[in-house]
Amino acid sequence: MPNCNSSTLPIVLFDMDGTLLDLSFDDFIWNQCLPERHAQAHQCTLQQSQETLSQFYQQHKHTLSWYSSKYWTAKVGVDVLKLQQEFQHKIQPRSGCFKLLQQLKELGYRCWLVTNADQPSLKLKLENIALRPYFEVMVSSQQLGYAKEDVGFWQSLQQLHSFDPTQVVLVDDTAQVLAGAKQFGIEQLITITQPSSLKPVRELSSLNYPAINHLVELLSFLPQSQVKDVDVKTA
Template sequence: MINWTSLETVFLDMDGTLLDLHFDNHFWLEHLPRRYAEQNNLHPDEAKDRLISMIMAERGTLNWYCTDYWSERLAMDITSLKSEVGDLIGYRPHVASFLQALKKTGLQSVIVTNCHPDPLKLKLQRTGLDSFVDGIVSSHQLGRPKEDIAFWKDLQQLAPYRADTTLMVDDSFSVLESARSAGIAQCLGILTPDSKQAARETHPEIPCVHHFDELLTSIHQQRSLHQKSPLPSAG
C-alpha cells in the first residue's frame, strides 16, 4: 500500500487523522448551535440550521477553519467555547504506536493541518501530540487551506520537502487530491475519522486504511530490509 523505503518525509493531517474528529463534529454540530441558540434566543433547531448554512458557505476556504473569523462573525469566543468540551479531545486508535514507529525509522514527520493556531494550542495541551513529531505547520501561517494546490508550494517555506519522497496522510479526499495534483508522490486516506460515525467509502484512486495498526507491520518490515541492504560492491 505504501512504499516506505522511498520516503524521506511524512506529512500528517491532525483532526480526523491523528485526533478523533468526534470533538470537532460535536462542537460544530451540537455544542456551538446550543450556545448560539442561548445567546440569540433561538430554538436549537433554528440555530443549528442557521449555523450550518453559514458554515457550509465557507467550505473549502480558510474561513471554514478560522477561529478568528467565526468569533467575529458570530460574536462569540470560539476558542473558549471549544475549551468547554475539551475533554472530548483525544487520539484515534493506534496513533501513538504509529508515530513511535515513524520516529524509529528516521523519517521526518510533520503535522500539516488546517486547524487555526488557537484551537491547535488547546489540542496540543490536551494531547502532547507535538512531542511525537518533528514539526507542525498550520495553513493559517501560509494564508491558504490545504485544498488550494498553491498551498503545497508555499509549504516549502516552513517544511522543506521533496515531493517524490513524500507521503501525505489525511481524512479529507479533497486535500489528498490537492496534494497529488501538486506532485506529492504518495497519499493515504483515513476512512474512520470520527469514532462515533460509520466508516466512509474508499477512494477509487487513493489507498485508504481504517486505523494505523494496518500499517505497522509494513513499516517495520520495509524499513528493516532497507536498512539491512548491503552496500554496493567496490569491484
C-alpha cells in the first residue's frame, strides 16, 4: 500500500445500512414485520400482503420513495417509522464497525456517512448506535433530493461538501449505488460480502467490486499515513 501524508489521505465515504449496520434489522422490518402488520390492517392473508408489498417494492426499488418512511406509511397504511421504533433494540452494528472507525480516526482519515435512509430513520439509527462522533459529514439522500443510485446525488453532495471523486473511497453494499458513484467518477469502490447477518455470504464472483466482510479488512485497501506510526494489524 502506498504511504500518504494524512492531508492527502482519501476521504472514506460509508453507507450505513448493510455496510456499518447489520441489514438484518431492515430485512426484518420490511420483509417480516410490515407484511404481518399490513395483513392485519387490511384484513387479508399474509401471502396476499407479501404479494402486494412485493409488487410495490419492485416498482419503487432504488428510488427516493423506496427509502421514505412517510411514503410507505401513506402507501401501505402502516406507520413504518413507528414500526422501526418499536423494534429499535434490533438495530446492530456489523462486525468490526467501531474497531474500524476508531482506527480510521487514529490514522487521521476523514469519514463521511452517506445514506439512503430518510432523515427520521437516520435519526433513529443514530439514537441507537453511536456513529456520530466518527463522522465529519452525515448526509441523507432525502436531504439532497436524489437516491444514491442517481448521479444527481453525488453532484449535489459535491456542491454541498467539496471533494475530488478520485480522492475518496466509497464502501457500500448495493451494486446500483456503486454503479451510480462510478458513473459520477468515484474510482475506489468497495462492497460488502454479507450485508445481513441473517442471509448467506454473497459469492465474490457475483459482486463486481472488491469486497470485504469484517469491516477492519477495509484498512488493507487504504493508503497508510506516514504521520502516525500506528500498526493497523495490532492496534
